[in-house]
Amino acid sequence: MTPTTREECAALDAADPLAPLREEFVLPEGVIYLDGNSLGALPRSTPGRVADMIEREWGQDLIRSWNTAGWWDKPRTLGAKVAPLVGADPDEVVVGDGVSANLFKVLIAALRMSDRSVVLGEAGNFPTDLYVTEGAVGLAGATQRRIDPDGPALGEALAAGDVAVVLLSHVDYRTGTLRDMPGITRTAHDHGALVVWDLCHSAGAVPIDLSGCGADFAVGCTYKYLNAGPGAPAFLYAARRHHPVVDQPLSGWHGHARPFDFTADYEPAPGVSRFLSGSQPLVADAALEASLDVWAKADMDLVRAKSLAMTDLFLRVTGEAGLVSATPLDHGRRGSQVALLQPEEGSGYPIVQALIERGVIGDFRAPDVMRFGFTPLYLRYVDVFDAATALVEVVRTGEWREERFAQRAQVT
């Protein structure tokens, strides 16, 4: 039941089984951070883990650490730690490169598995997905078709029978809408298409069962809900049944069957390792490892329940004040963020800035959405209550109309 007072929120915090995990994070004084859907907060263990990697593994053991510190296998050992968060087996996930490169790899790989040539994407997907698809289909002689995946267009497009690959974000980056992964995957397969899921806004935000859904491929970032640090290495999932035949184009020596033979011709490794290319930034990998070790202590069902309770609370307080949500009220269709429509033209950006001045950090996404991310590992119910109350105040007082809040920073 959604609390209605700050006292009720405090009582929920006192009873929250996830509350101890908040101690695992560094949170700046005087800040309520609702942008963990863009950049997750810093785990307390990260600085020490990274310092040890740099000073001992690199500084003292130098080149030997490729063996002794497990550097060579890091893409696989980190992949195995991501796996339970996305419902995959440990040998179906590798970590390395960025989301863009990984998306390129799986799109080309999937197109090569099909005798069709259409990649079906979403008109409103995060732009890099659209841009990478544009780059991939351009090279592969395929075409991109874009639809609204939350309406009837998806089924209609699939029924045309020419779709090779469906690429969808599991959670929409702007509205926070959660897509029906089991249903869409099944429908796509029924129509002879493969499915690539972009998990950037859902890994660590909602329970994911790639294996249970029969998903083909997935990619995702680790710097949002997974808290691995800005631009941290991405992950790639490929269903085991595809491993023997799949052929990706960024063929580098870390994906070779016998890399230390230094042979002239490429022979892909068995298993998901064939999706690797070159050496990975191990300093960044150390930060990712620290953050995944925090996640290993979290029960995803508890995380999901708290996430829904928090977004319910935020939606109720802001809704009562007249703010309109672009995020579905239906729990089954909601990720772990709330997107509110700006109350009037041009108000979204300055409202977010005025709110930041009050110590509540969210962000604005063009053209009209104020985004607030909810991260149950380190947010309290009282934080959500205070943030929603502050937002309502900013709108009610009109303080956001002050000139200085209109100044655009380069990056929002």
Next chain:
Amino acid sequence: MTPTTREECAALDAADPLAPLREEFVLPEGVIYLDGNSLGALPRSTPGRVADMIEREWGQDLIRSWNTAGWWDKPRTLGAKVAPLVGADPDEVVVGDGVSANLFKVLIAALRMSDRSVVLGEAGNFPTDLYVTEGAVGLAGATQRRIDPDGPALGEALAAGDVAVVLLSHVDYRTGTLRDMPGITRTAHDHGALVVWDLCHSAGAVPIDLSGCGADFAVGCTYKYLNAGPGAPAFLYAARRHHPVVDQPLSGWHGHARPFDFTADYEPAPGVSRFLSGSQPLVADAALEASLDVWAKADMDLVRAKSLAMTDLFLRVTGEAGLVSATPLDHGRRGSQVALLQPEEGSGYPIVQALIERGVIGDFRAPDVMRFGFTPLYLRYVDVFDAATALVEVVRTGEWREERFAQRAQVT
């Protein structure tokens, strides 16, 4: 003049203008490190720089650091710091992704600029260059031809008139042979081909003048002579004259002309930024920044002179003991490493292992080469003398024949 005694080496160290830079590095007790051509040593400033980035920029300032800490522009500001080391202008280099992805980008981009379809590579290039070329030509409908670039085959292959792109390593990873960048670039251009230089084994090892040579594209890593840490982000150079027309396939939002408009269609940024794809691992970038700031204090002509003096010294001592070099004796054709042929079949790996037990770290590269890298920023002449003497001892005594030295580690 090459010193002949340890005392003469010590005298050279005492007079060495680069000697103070050794203090900028962490070097483990009791180790002479001749593997900086594979993984550079740790700069003393790196742990502090990374800790500040993690604890202040990420931990305290969180998402705001995309603006306030210059995160968004890091691929460009780091590129500008790499530029003087490769003879490029600051706006011709970006940092990000790995060597493999960058090589893929420039190969496809170069193929698109040509009406020919052959990529001319070297039979003995570092395997990932061969594998990435294989992946790129497979997608682009082009073909790969491999030759020995140090013989007459290069000119003959170019004369055929069907070569679109020449891809060469500036310094051969195995033998340490330095290629004639000005001459080869000119010859390739005379025959209507573009040139991509792989600088992995030459950036920070030898003076490089990409602009002066009229080179078209280059890629390189930062974790060898540039000391940025294992798997650190790579760099990419594109000559300014190509910027307006060049079209690379990993089109992501960081390469867009107006990324924060979140428009659906890709429009490449003006300038070298169009080679960027997605977000970069900023924790690893912080380590790179620290190491480039050390390089800013080094005079490359002094580095080169010391490198040649050191390799001369190592070659003389080992040569007098009968070891045979695969590295050219001609200064004009030598990088900053020495490759010695194993004295008998199967001896290379155990000799290197026995030498490591004596505290001298080099490596073995199949099938028959013992490699030793010379890094003038942190090595002394006495180190080189001691290392060469130890190697001669290991071979003379036959101690490498002990069983335990034959045990292969996973990664050498």
